[in-house]
Amino acid sequence: MSEAIHILAIATISENKADQLEKVVQVCAGHSLKEKACKRYEISRDAEKKGRFTVSEIWASQAGFEEHLASEHFGELASFAREHGAVLEVIRQQPLQPTS
Template sequence: MSEAVHILALATIDKGKAADLEKVVQECAKHSLQEKACKRYEIARDAENEGRFTVSEIWASQEGFEAHLATEHFGVLAAFAKEHGAELEVIRQVPLHPAA
């Protein structure tokens, strides 16, 4: 069995588009949480920067994460981000505590 994949994604967009991005991210989260390989998919809005969001994800395997990237709901999010000039950073993390 593959090792779990831990992701932290940061998305920053113009404040005028923040509410729209929030809706798209929430819709993606709703569907992502239904994916078999999804162990966690939490979104948050930055309390001090209206246009910045974080997504903390855990996927059961690399294969599960790659399958997520090929889904329609992720494609909608990626297309919205690209169309509206959102800056995206995806960080693959290695947990340093035993509870991970």
């Protein structure tokens, strides 16, 4: 069995583009949650800094995560982020406790 892939993505965009990015991320999340390998795809908005979002993801396998990265909906999110100057940090995490 493959080891799950845990991702924390932090996206930061100018405040005047934050509402647009939020919509694009929500569309991507809706599609991502339907992917077979997706175990978690939770988006949050920073409560103190408008324009900063986090996405907590768990993928069943590396192959499943790579399929997600190649998907049309992720491509649309990535294109929007690039075109509007968003800064994206992707952190691949190793849980220290077992996940349920």
